Every structure is written in structure tokens, then in C-alpha cells.
Amino acid sequence: MHPHPASRHWDGSPRHTQPRRSLRVAPTSPSRLLRAGQSGRCRACGNRLEWYPRSDDRHRPIALHPAEAPTAAVPASCHWHLSCGTAYRHGDGSAWCRLPHAVLCPHRTTTRLTPHVEDLRRQLALRTRRLLDTGAFTPRPAAAPTAPAAPCRPTRPILQLLSIRYLAAHPVDAIRCVAQTRHRHRCPHPVLAPAFPGTWRLLPTGPAHGQLMLPDQAMAVYDLGHLPYDEQLRWRAQRCPTHATSPGAADLALPEWEVFDPLTHHQHLHQRLPTTRRRAGRS
Template identity: 65%
Template sequence: MTTTSPSRLLRAGQTGRCRHCSSRIDLYQRPDQRPIALHPAELATTDVPEACRWHLSGGIAYPHGDNSAWCRIPHAVLCPHRIPTCQAGPRIEAIRRQLAVRARCLIDSGALTSAPPATPQPDAPQTGGPDRPVVQLLLCRYLAQQRLEDLRCVAQTRHRHRCPHPVLAPGPAGMWKLLPTTAQHGQLTLPDALMAVYGLGHLSYGEQLRWRTQRCPAHATAPGAADLALACWEPFDPLLHAAHIHTRLPTLRPARTEGDDQCRTTPWKSH
């Protein structure tokens, strides 16, 4: 990895905070390009169950050990807000207790709220589409981590800050469509059903690639600019992501013509 590579900062991992317990996490990409949050410190492999061992190679997180005496562990195993995903030993339980005490102190001081976010009522309109829309581009479907208008460019500016501009820009836009919940290669088949998908397949290859790399129009033509964050796309799996399947199109403003099954707007109404 050269110092001039646009992805050099991503390969170093992205530091963040768990939204549940506010503990520090390191975000890396897995081989399937999905992000994973790892505990920032290495642990002895003898303290970590084999199914929970991860190691880093070339900036990619792999779900197994590398035959060394140390390994990384997913934050989900240690987060006090979550149910443990594997049988934990004394060392892991001790870390979980430490994180739980820290989270409780933050909650008591008001720095962290323990209340879950309010769930909108079924009939309450949500501007900007679903919280996590399904997008089809480059012949693949992805689940976004944010609403379409909240997708922010991941490129680094000249002042070494993250670009503040959105990916959704004036000009050619996607179209909401009702498409079959077709399983991808290697996934189990599902009963025939339709789901709302934000399709970008009618746009040019360059425009679809701009969305896939999560860049604004200005940085789409600046390949030398480094990335300061991971593109928040997750390969869509209709079984794993069933909660994000919507069987109706967004509610339009202004209302679309009767019988039209496509739209170019993002206001959304949950169903």
C-alpha cells in the first residue's frame, strides 16, 4: 500500500464510538466488503473462543485467527447492550463488566441516553425515504446505512476534512420501483414478492460507480483524493435484511398518477 493510494486511510481502519455504549470501536471492511466493528485492543487467543477470533491483513478483517498468540474480537461480543454471541471466558466477561460500568456512568451523567430512539407511527410520514433504503446499482443490490439524502461524500478535502457534500446531487436521479425480492447467488430462494428498490441501473456506468464509491460529483472526478470513511453499502440479503423490505413505494408529493409504479422523489411513508 503506497502513501499516495486513495484508500490508504481506510486500510488503517476508522475509529468511532458504539452508539449503544459509547465505547471506542475500530471499523474495518470484511472480505465481502461489509463493515465490522472490532474492539480496539488485541486479546490473547487463549482468552477468545475460536468462533470470535479475527485478524487483520492488508487492512481487511478476516473471521479467524492467523496462528499468532493475539487476535481481535468483534465489539458485539463485548458490548453490554447486546446479548453475547459466543461463550465468553473470564477475560471477556471482565471487559464486558468494565464497558457496562463505563456506559452506566455516562447514562447517569446524561452523556449517554439509554432510551431507544422513538419509533414513528405507521401513518407518520418520514421525509427522505426509508431509514435504510435498498438501492440497485451495477447489477447488484445494496442496503444503505442511512437515508438517501443523508449519504455523505467520503472523500478527503484539501483541508484534510471529510467532504460535507451529499452523494444525492442535482441532475440524473434514481427511480423507486417495485421489484421482485430475487435472491442473489448463494442465497436461499424466497416466495415471489415485490419490494421497493431505489434503482440506479438506468444511469451511466460512471454515475453508478460514483454512488458505489459514495462520492459527490466533484470528487467523482478526483481519483487522487483519499477516502476518510467507509462507503456505507452492505450487500442486500432478503433473509438477513427482511426488516428493511417495504412492499409499497414511497408516498409522493405531489401525488403520482394512478397506476404509476415508479417515481423520482424520496419522501417516504412507512407501511
């Protein structure tokens, strides 16, 4: 008795299989982030969500509910629509819109909305309860209070590149590449390259978006402005030197830069260089 080949069913009938296609990103796409990098699960309720960059000047990511909702049944303040991979606030004139996950998350307390939104919240709450009962989801425990970082070792440093100051989400040596490897995982290599290091400088705070000048004070900035232009573009794209020369590799995460605002991010101002050693007995 000979086994049936993989191209046929157990009864010998032909098996019709669709050819596998690899994920590709169009060269004209404004965002090189794959769909696999945009989807995820809420750490509070376990439900699925999708991340998209906003259309504001900072391009901050926003978590949207994967399914669309009728525009007439959703408050106008919750209307979002997508265009070329970017999320825009309010509707685009169509009968359907997207909702922020923060409005539907059962873990959050929100004001009473329309019946349709309340029904979606109940559905997500039931799904969360089902995930908890089956053990498929474990809520993230509350973070234990940690001691504040020493001023000379900023956990969220300020970087200057392409004449713009950015607030990083991790220390300089821990900023990770966002490109996808051949095994479809995120690249584990850091963006920092020993051949092109930056320089820590004490620079003035400067004005905040054309507003009044803040008190004249210096802050520690990791300056990359002296590097070549291509190297600064690599930093802004948040790619390691290997993937900087691989335009075909897509991104599995959004770059974590945030345009620095001295008024909003005043808690991240440090007046001591990280390379400066503290004197004995000083805190």
C-alpha cells in the first residue's frame, strides 16, 4: 500500500493549494512597516489592535480597533480613517470609520457613549473573560516603583540629528533596529555603530515651538549633527548599519522617536553629561 502524495486527499482526490506568497512592500509606499508589525494585542485586556502613525507633526502611533464601525453610530470625536497607512482624525466622508482601542478597552473607564460603542465594549469584555478563563491571556502586572534614574545616566536621552532634537525611548546604546530579518523577526542589533559615534554636549534649551524662551539652562544632548548625512538618515530610520544598506528589508516596528518639546518633556532634562564622573560623597 503506497501512501498518497501530499498533493492529494486521503481518498485520492486532487488537493488544490494556493501558492505561498512572500510579504512585499511597494516602493511607493509612504510607510515601510509590514502589516505583521502593525498588529498586536492590548496588554490590559488581551484583545487585538492595530498600530498606525498619526498625521500630526510628531507621527505618534495610535492603537485602532481592527474592525470598522458605522459612522452614524459612533461619536464624531471617535472618528478615525486610514489613508496610505496613516491614521487621520475625524471621518473622510464615508459611511465607515475606525475607533481608537482606548475607547473600547474594557480595562479603561470611559464616559457612556452610544449604544453601538457600548455593545462593542461588552463584546471585548466577554472576549477578555474567555481569554482569562482559558489561560490564553495574563494581564500585565503593575510595574513596581523603581528608583529614579541618575541624572548622569538618562534612560530617555535627547538626540540631535538633521538639525532636529528627538526624545529617545531607550538609552543610546539600547536603541534597537526596527528592520525585519530573514527569519521574519525583528533585528536584535543596536542602531549605535562604533565607527560613527555621537558626542555628548551641553546645549541650551532654546525656544519651544515659537513660544517664549525658557529660563536659560543647559541640557545634555547626544549630538549626531557632525556625522555624514547618510548616517543621520540611518539614525532617523532607526536601522543598524547592516539594514541601512538593505532597502528591501521592511520594518517590523515603528521608529520610537518623539520630537523633543522642552515644555512637555521637561522631566527628561539633565544638566550633567553622562561622561562626567560624580565626586565622592555627592548624590
